[in-house]
Amino acid sequence: MGLTRYQTKRRFDRTPEPAGKKGTSAGVPAPELIYVIQKHRATHLHWDLRLEEGGVLKSWAVPKEPPTEAGVKRLAVEVEDHPLEYASFEGTIPAGEYGGGKVEIWDRGTYRVLEATPAKRWIEITGTRLRGPYILLKLKPAEKDDRNWLFFKLKPKEP
Ligand SMILES: [Mn+2]
Incomplete structure (x- = not known):
């Protein structure tokens, strides 16, 4: 994935520059990975954003409804990785158990x-509610243990 940006900017049938061997081949998009958001009516209602990465679902809890349009920034609190199978989980976690409350799939699809x-x-998210370019940005990158991120949609030409 490190070369994706380099490769998408160039047409290797027209430039003598090397296409690069690592990452995806020129003209071939990055693989589609699992994207899901689960609405979770726990003690505090939140939306769990999950993205497949390295064989697990990287997860963020978003306290307000995730943005479908550019211009709305949401806090996204990084939580523990979840297994890939969690992407299809819906149900009610019993009261008194960790995360007790109803979980329903709010949006699902793929991302690159x-x-x-x-x-x-x-x-790039391809879901039903969320579609297009999105950014997750760690708020305090120098603080390794800080779990606060921002999640927002980009206008088509950004960044
Ligand atoms: Mn949750």
């Missing part, structure tokens, strides 16, 4: 990585 660093994910 456009650029990823430890403090940033620039992704």
